[in-house]
Every structure is written in structure tokens, then in C-alpha cells.
Amino acid sequence: MSTGPILEARGLAKTFTSRRSMGDVILRRPTEELQALEDVSFQVVRGESLGIVGESGCGKSTLARCLVGLYPPTSGQTVYEGVEFEGKRSFSDRKKIQIVFQDPYSSLNARMTIGQALREVLRVHKVVASDRVAARAVELLALVGLDADIANVYPRQLSGGQRQRVNIARALAVEPEVLIADEPVSALDVSIQATVLNLLASLRERLGLTLILIAHDLSVVRYLCDRVAVMYMGRIVEIAATEELFEDPRHPYTRALLAAAPSLARKSRDDARSIGGDPPSPFDLPEGCPFHPRCPLATDHCATVPPPLELGPGESAHQAACHYAWAPPAPNHIPLTRGEENLR
Secondary structure (H helix, E strand, C coil): CCCCEEEEEEEEEEEEEECCEECCEECCCCCEEEEEEEEEEEEEECCCEEEEECCCCCCHHHHHHHHHCCCCCCEEEEEECCEECCCCCCHHHHHHEEEECCCCCCCCCCCCCHHHHHHHHHHHCCCCCHHHHHHHHHHHHHHCCCCHHHHHCCHHHCCHHHHHHHHHHHHHCCCCCEEEEECCCCCCCHHHHHHHHHHHHHHHHHHCCEEEEECCCHHHHHHHCCEEEEEECCEEEEEEEHHHHHHCCCCHHHHHHHHHCCCCCCCCHHHCCCCCCCCCCCCCCCCCCCCHHHCCCCCHHHHHCCCCCEECCCCCCCEECCCCCCCCCCCCCCCCCCCHHHHC
């Protein structure tokens, strides 16, 4: 495995503009801005698997779409093997990073057979010679564990797991080096989630893929990923090697997120530490640390100064965006919230 990054995000930010409406009339003047991403930076090494976790609405899918080129970032850069993507990406650039979406049915054209969908990708991107297109489509189906007969059916005739395998095959048709899987099993029955996850793990090994996995299920991330990045309100608040993050989380939000995950070892619901309060409105984020209104460790400093994502002491690559990630606040500090008991 190469030591250099294959993919890098440098200060990515994405702002969406909302327009206020009066009945059926939409005013021309923009009235509100939603900061979906704010200064997101990280690197992915060739061949590794990075998991991205966080509550719904924290910006995970927006980040994925910025990385793959579906959303242009408001600011910041996506860098591939040291070269920055600029403006509209070329065909060759688009092939380097592919994405598998959450809903396997809406991702497919209901009027095309599976074979037609795969052959179209192969023809448009000129992946193989024209006389090899049909054979290559069958090979792609075999790659994801599907029979050749699947090429003649429509998406509605397949199960959710089969449709997601087709989506993976379509993403692999252009032979990408980076595959982004955005909640690839959350829309599937629990009984078949494991087969799709095992398929992703197998493909990563066989094809030398670099995988970015977005998931809500922390057990999935722990199973598949080498490192984990935790997002909150459009920012990365912690990133570390998987086992290190699970065994020694440093951000209060990460600790609460891990504690809230279902566990057979937990004796009762009382043992689970929940996060106090509600997430802030993305249209009106608080000053300072965005987590401070819900944080049991928050001080006046947290309410005014946003913490940078910084490395911890020693040689560890563990990073956290918390003023007190590596040293707790003074014992006599007065919390700004009343949720301290939730994270004890």
C-alpha cells in the first residue's frame, strides 16, 4: 500500500441558498443560507477504507457529492493524486471516483434492463471496444455475484440486495480507483446487509479499491474501515484509526455517539449516555464550537472560539476538534449546559 494520499479534501465548504415563499410565489431575493460543509479537510491513502459517521443532516452525503463532483464546493479543493480538480470534470476525471447511492431502486432507470444500463456506461465512457461491451456487462454481473440472466430483467424484478449489487457493478464499470458508498445497506433488509458488506470488502481486496463508507451503523464501520471520521453540523470533529477511536474517543460528541449505539454488553438503557438537547438549526449555527450548546464540558471559551481539528500528543494520528480533547477543563468550571450527567 502506497503511503501517499490518493484523495484529499482541503478546506471543503458548501453553502446552499434557500428562497422564501409566499403561497405559490417564490421571492427572487435569497433570504437564508445553509452551511452544509465547513472547512472539511482529510486525506485518504491508496487502498485504505475510511468510514464517515454522524447524525442525519450532519453533511455526510453532501461531502460525498462534493468529492465525486456532483456538487461544486463553495470553497476549498478536492485533490486527486496531488492534482486539484477544477471546474467541470472531464470524462477521465469522473471515472477515477465513483459513488454507490443509498436507495438502490431510484438509482436505476426503471425503463432500462440491467444489461442496457451497464452497456450504456461502458459505451459512453469507452471502457472497452464496442464488440466487447455485451461480454463485459456479463463479467461485471459475475463480479458482484449475479447470474448473466439478470441482464435481461428490469430493476422492479429484482430484490433490494440484487439492485444494490447492480449499482455496485455499474460504479465499477468505469474501473475507478476510489469508491464512495453512501449508506449502501441502510435501505436493505437486515438479513441481506451482511452479504453486500462482505461483497464490498471482497471487491476492495480483489481490485485494490480505496473505499469511503458513509454509514449510521457504527458496527458496520468498525467491521469494514481502517479509519473513522466523525462529522457534526458540517464539520469533522474527530478522526482516528478505527480501534483507537472506538476504544479512546476524545470528542464529547463521539463518546455520546458510541455510547448510544446498541450493545449486548450493556445491562440496561440507563447505562447508555445520550446527548442532551437538540441539534442547532443549520440556518443558525452557534458561535464558537457548534457542539457547545449540548456539551457537558463546554465553557465560555467554547462558546466564542471554534476549536481547530488538531493532532493529539505523541506520535498518534488521532485528531479532535475540541478545546478539551487532550486536557479536561478545570475541575471547578461551570458547564454552559445542564446535560453533564448524560456524558459522565
